Amino acid sequence: MREGVAMTVRGRVQGVGFRWMTKMVADRLRIVGITRNNDDGSVYIEASGEAADLKEFIAAVRVSPTPSGRVDEVAVSAIEPAPALGKFRVVG
Known part of the structure; x- marks a missing residue:
């Protein structure tokens, strides 16, 4: 069954390759979606895939x-x- 989530990730997540490594994990797991930097230093992710x-x-x-990178908080x-x-x- 397919599910979807929106995530905001806070910590040291910009300028460290976080979005590109997230994409590599997503591709390996057949996850579709997007990731982008937010102006407040966090990273936004929308992801969908099998549960x-x-x-x-x-x-x-x-x-x-x-x-x-370092993740301090993830809101899902x-x-x-x-x-x-x-x-x-x-993106972005």
Whole structure:
């Protein structure tokens, strides 16, 4: 069953390759969606995928997919899942 989440990630998540490493994790897990930097220094993510894959993706984001990053806080809320067609993209 497909699920979707919106996430705001705070910590040292800009300027450390966080969005690109998040994309690599998403691609490996067949997650579709987007990630972008926010003006307040956080990173925004919308992700959709099969429930088990999405759970693994969220866990990877929580511990920072990049070794030079640090995640202090992750706010997660459910959203309508995106269609399975498409890719995970870094925008903005």
